[in-house]
Amino acid sequence: MTGVRWQLRAALILLGGAVRGAVQYRADIVFTMIAGALYNGAGFATIWVVLDRFEVIAGWDIGDMALLYGMRLVAHGLWLVPFNQLDWFSDHVREGSFDRYLVRPASPLLQLLTTRIQFSPFGDLISGLVVLGAAMSAVDVDWGPLTVAYLVFALIGGALIEGGIQLALSSIAFRTLKADQVKLTVDSVFNLFGNYPARIFGTAGQLVLSVIPVVFVAYLPASVLLGRVDAAGLPAVVAWLSPLAGVVVATASYLVWRRMLLGYQSSGT
Amino acid sequence: MTEHLAFMRTRISEVLTYRFELLFQLINPLLQLLLLAAVWRAVYAGKSDVDGVSVSTMTTYVTLSTLHTLLMHDQIVHWVEQRVRSGAVGIDLVRPIPLLRQQILSQASQVAVKVPMMAVVFPVAVVTTGLVAPAAPGLYALSTLLGWLINCCVLLLIAAVAFWTLELGGMTFLYYVVSQFLSGALVPLWFMPGWLRTAVEWLPLQATVFTPVAIYLGKDGWGGIGVQAMWLVLLGAAVVLVWRRALHRVVVQGG
Amino acid sequence: MPLIEARGLVKDFHRPRRRTGRFAGLRTLVSRERETVRAVDGVSFSIESGELVGYLGPNGAGKSTTIKMLTGILTPTAGEVTVAGVVPWRKRQDNARNIGVVFGQRSQLWWDLPLVESLRLVGKLYRMPRTRYEENLAKFVELLDMRPFLDTPVRQLSLGQRMRGDLAAAMIYEPAVLYLDEPTVGLDVIAKERIRKFVADLSSTSGTTVLLTTHDMDDVEALCERLILIDHGKVLYDGTPAALKDSYAPQRELVVQLASPCEVTVAGARTVESGEGVVRLSFDPAETPAAALISELFGNYPVTDVSLQETDLEDVIKKIYAGRS
Ligand SMILES: Nc1ncnc2c1ncn2[C@@H]1O[C@H](COP(=O)(O)OP(=O)(O)OP(=O)(O)O)[C@@H](O)[C@H]1O
Ligand SMILES: [Mg+2]
Numbered sequence: 001m002t003g004v005r006w007q008l009r010a011a012l013i014l015l016g017g018a019v020r021g022a023v024q025y026r027a028d029i030v031f032t033m034i035a036g037a038l039y040n041g042a043g044f045a046t047i048w049v050v051l052d053r054f055e056v057i058a059g060w061d062i063g064d065m066a067l068l069y070g071m072r073l074v075a076h077g078l079w080l081v082p083f084n085q086l087d088w089f090s091d092h093v094r095e096g097s098f099d100r101y102l103v104r105p106a107s108p109l110l111q112l113l114t115t116r117i118q119f120s121p122f123g124d125l126i127s128g129l130v131v132l133g134a135a136m137s138a139v140d141v142d143w144g145p146l147t148v149a150y151l152v153f154a155l156i157g158g159a160l161i162e163g164g165i166q167l168a169l170s171s172i173a174f175r176t177l178k179a180d181q182v183k184l185t186v187d188s189v190f191n192l193f194g195n196y197p198a199r200i201f202g203t204a205g206q207l208v209l210s211v212i213p214v215v216f217v218a219y220l221p222a223s224v225l226l227g228r229v230d231a232a233g234l235p236a237v238v239a240w241l242s243p244l245a246g247v248v249v250a251t252a253s254y255l256v257w258r259r260m261l262l263g264y265q266s267s268g269t
Numbered sequence: 270m271t272e273h274l275a276f277m278r279t280r281i282s283e284v285l286t287y288r289f290e291l292l293f294q295l296i297n298p299l300l301q302l303l304l305l306a307a308v309w310r311a312v313y314a315g316k317s318d319v320d321g322v323s324v325s326t327m328t329t330y331v332t333l334s335t336l337h338t339l340l341m342h343d344q345i346v347h348w349v350e351q352r353v354r355s356g357a358v359g360i361d362l363v364r365p366i367p368l369l370r371q372q373i374l375s376q377a378s379q380v381a382v383k384v385p386m387m388a389v390v391f392p393v394a395v396v397t398t399g400l401v402a403p404a405a406p407g408l409y410a411l412s413t414l415l416g417w418l419i420n421c422c423v424l425l426l427i428a429a430v431a432f433w434t435l436e437l438g439g440m441t442f443l444y445y446v447v448s449q450f451l452s453g454a455l456v457p458l459w460f461m462p463g464w465l466r467t468a469v470e471w472l473p474l475q476a477t478v479f480t481p482v483a484i485y486l487g488k489d490g491w492g493g494i495g496v497q498a499m500w501l502v503l504l505g506a507a508v509v510l511v512w513r514r515a516l517h518r519v520v521v522q523g524g
Numbered sequence: 525m526p527l528i529e530a531r532g533l534v535k536d537f538h539r540p541r542r543r544t545g546r547f548a549g550l551r552t553l554v555s556r557e558r559e560t561v562r563a564v565d566g567v568s569f570s571i572e573s574g575e576l577v578g579y580l581g582p583n584g585a586g587k588s589t590t591i592k593m594l595t596g597i598l599t600p601t602a603g604e605v606t607v608a609g610v611v612p613w614r615k616r617q618d619n620a621r622n623i624g625v626v627f628g629q630r631s632q633l634w635w636d637l638p639l640v641e642s643l644r645l646v647g648k649l650y651r652m653p654r655t656r657y658e659e660n661l662a663k664f665v666e667l668l669d670m671r672p673f674l675d676t677p678v679r680q681l682s683l684g685q686r687m688r689g690d691l692a693a694a695m696i697y698e699p700a701v702l703y704l705d706e707p708t709v710g711l712d713v714i715a716k717e718r719i720r721k722f723v724a725d726l727s728s729t730s731g732t733t734v735l736l737t738t739h740d741m742d743d744v745e746a747l748c749e750r751l752i753l754i755d756h757g758k759v760l761y762d763g764t765p766a767a768l769k770d771s772y773a774p775q776r777e778l779v780v781q782l783a784s785p786c787e788v789t790v791a792g793a794r795t796v797e798s799g800e801g802v803v804r805l806s807f808d809p810a811e812t813p814a815a816a817l818i819s820e821l822f823g824n825y826p827v828t829d830v831s832l833q834e835t836d837l838e839d840v841i842k843k844i845y846a847g848r849s
Contacts, residue, residue: 010649013645013648013649014645014649016645017634017637017641017642017645020636020637020641021634021635021636021637022636035442035443038443038446038447039442039446042446042447042449042450045450046450046455046456049456049460049461049462049465050308050312050456050460051312052462053319053460053462054312054319056312056314057308057311057312058311058314096630097630099592099597099627099630100630100632102595102596102597102616102620103595103596103597103616103620103623103625103632104617104620104649105617105618105620105621105649105650106617106649107617108616176540181289181290181293184293185293185296185297185300188296188297188300189300192300192301192304193300193304196304196307196308197311199311200307200308200310200311201303201307202307205307262599262613263599264597264598264599265537265538265598266592266597266598
């Protein structure tokens, strides 16, 4: 009764409720999606303007950079679409409204994620797909079944890394009641530094970004696809296996979450 | 004068209630700073000079534009929106200080809080990215003041929309995104493609960040000040007009 | 084997020690120092299937904390708890299928959905067979008089309507155990009455085991066959309301109407109040049987009427709370 099949069915039931609740805010849907897309557009515009004048950055031209940017953004969108409700998680913990997820017969995390439907993440995902699509025809990569499969795994792996890190950081709130600022800051690091070849940040920078581990989201797999496994000072095999990093990070994070959940204190009122 | 000071004092303590969040707000500009400095160093790729702009000029540009952007970030739009929506703007109206002047004092209060914050960022910025000496300190100070005033005007115009729509939704967020680009905070105008540069030059936002920093670097002078003054007059007049109509709305409709 | 069993339950809460003075906010955040509050301190009880138990105590006694441990919301610091053979915090989802919970302060319903949609979602989450669900829904709509607001979004319901909705949502899947944490708080007399009737009905017809916390002694008088009284996280009393009255307030009162005012002195009874032809006597029925007292009164005084007062639970509880450390 608590198996994976039941959890998926419960997710569908709860999503049904969330969709019905969301219909009331239809006007907001389009606007938030556009806002999400524009925000990412501005990020890419910077790269584009710089490269319009300078052509390459650390050997990456505009097509390569678009591939990197697109992969990172799709990975970002892929985790944000299902996991955006984590943004409200520490509020639930602080106010004790997380209680309700603990007395229903479905995974508390799954119930949290299906509380409401948010539309701005779809803006991220769509704009990511647009950039990635354009980049795929611009770069010098032979897109066969193998490379496409690698790309897909890399995107899922990247999503699992970002999502896993955010989940682990969120679960701090079970103890401290607050984790928003830390989460936002780490999210900024991914959003800013994940879009550039890690080599430009020097040895210390690369080390930090490998540990966090920003480079595994898109930079390493993109450099594998582009056939330049110069990888942030890491062995080439690490770059090749980077999509697996997501599975490791996500599993570890889920265990952390489960552990921290036992320390949930509810609220006095 | 004393009531102005008292007003500012309460505003400052309001801002300071969120001092912890404010400290975290410093992290983002710092990250941006590190990123941009690395990007420029990488694209220069060892060249000492591109289009007559040296690497040290570019890193100084990054340091200063980050600080200026921090100075421009302001809660005023959010405040006005809240006051209008809750109807508390009616209370503000009967205060001894005119409503519009209250808003400008609010913005000045935020600067008072932000200056010590910048004292934290500044040394870090200088160490990590670098800074050359100013070409014209006096002119730079004047230009900074004008840039700040222009930014105040733009924010007040956006905030005024709340009087009609009651909420600004994602508009502030969109403005934040667009302004980063159009103010020159991310890329200086001299490295923009021609058509984009022309478009940006015709907009007021470049006068908030790009102009003062360019003057600091000796890439602009009295000409830039002139453009800033023109924008200030135009936008200032627009603010006065729009806010007069907004107040009229509040008085007629009772908020 | 009892349905609910708690043995030596303890719950400590940790809160960051608040700093005061300069940079208080920052120092609170940086320091790892935490203070511990023991909300539940070694509570043991066992509840058999079908019992309706009142769980009472003053504010901050640890009632809600205990219920949260029984529901699996909180992990106990020490001690053991099983509900229908399941350790709640270890197997939350299994436990969830056995229990219904209503917190008077906070709704468990979907805020944006009409009430009937919320109930439907609950039915599906608990895998109710369709016909059974429809039957129960019809029955609850009837019993709780929910028809007028069945299609109203939960956010627009009044407190009393919402509470009825929450009760229905907690019971529609027929759990064996129902926890009610202050279900009548803030409700008017009629609404309270309706909820009491619903709970009494459930307990007698479906044999649902109910654990109820409340500050309203009328709830207790109307419903509970058994009381567990706690304070400072410790059990003070566990037994029937009658035995509680007997042990904490053994004195009963007799009101005597007299034809003409006069001084009344009887052995084994104390005069509490006298005047205008009415005298209130207090006595201990264990020492002086009421019958003996009454016949003595009729023999010696111009008595027109006597009435024996029921001991008020409210007064008993008040006395216990007042006498605590
Ligand atoms: N989440 C929490 N964090 C810290 N302390 C808590 C928390 N919940 C309860 N407490 C403390 O534990 C003690 C018991 O609280 P509890 O809510 O169990 O009392 P209660 O008996 O339900 O009281 P009431 O009648 O007021 O509802 C109180 O001192 C309370 O301050
Ligand atoms: Mg309580």
